[in-house]
Amino acid sequence: MRKLFWTVFLRTAAVFLAFWALMAGVISFRSLDAREASLRAEIRETLDWNLMNCQLVLEGTAAAVEKPALLADRMPACSPVAGSMGVFRIYDLDGTELARSPLTSGYFSLPGTGVYDYFLHFDPVLTDDEQLALARLLRADKDLCAFYGAEGGLYGEGDVDRPGLYGEVTGVVEHNVVYPQKLVYYFADGPLTLLDTDSAYFEGKTLTTLAFDAARLQSPLIWSDDPPELALQLFRQAQARVDSLVGSRGPSASWVGAVEGGAGYAHCG
Structure with missing residues (x-):
């Protein structure tokens, strides 16, 4: 049985x-x-x-x-x-x-203009490793994807816990495009460098520094649910x-x- x-x-x-x-x-x-x-x-x-x-x-x-x-x-x-x-x-x-x-791209507004009419083109400048390094920095603090400086009243209140002052980008300027070599946000408690590359792209080229009071950055490496390496x-x-x-x-x-x-x-x- x-x-x-x-x-x-x-x-x-x-x-x-x-x-x-x-x-x-x-x-x-x-x-x-x-x-x-x-x-x-x-x-x-x-x-x-x-x-x-x-x-x-x-x-x-x-x-x-x-x-x-x-x-x-x-x-x-x-x-x-x-x-x-x-x-x-x-x-x-x-x-x-x-x-x-x-x-990876972005755009920014010259101080006092209230218009995002300059664009950041990272792709021709950065290696894949540099793309990943920038993405990891922004993934760790996604608030850095949107910067508002002292003229931020044009755009909103911004980050009241860490008020922005202004930003600076140094790179090759062609019409309304900047190929960035260095990108810095200035806050009341000090500067934050998001990018500072020695890319061969800039050899023999004239560098220009522009200040801005607002900027936005975007990339699927930042917002993807997957690790940035897989997204890349x-x-x-x-x-x-x-x-x-x-x-x-x-x-x-x-x-x-x-x-x-x-x-x-x-x-x-």
């Missing part, structure tokens, strides 16, 4: 475990499928929003030399709210690249996918292509 009991019990347990494993697999698959569909929808929504904003820049009255920076600023690679990351590029109808999503790896993979999609020629008005893989997909049209 005991032998029969254990035989029936073990068979029943095996059937139950097999059924449980099957249901767990189905639920996991459906959950992953739903998440993938959600991410695709988020990227599509972001793409549509970016295109609309880029169209406003292209049709706007800003000087032609200033529009590339404005376009890049309208195509951020990260969406902190959605928790997703996308790499975007925009081309004209002849296939000439106009701008691409930066990895995924960003580089996304760049490679777009490179693979576009190839040696830019897309045209009638050109459509796509490439997919485990880490994401690229689409152009």
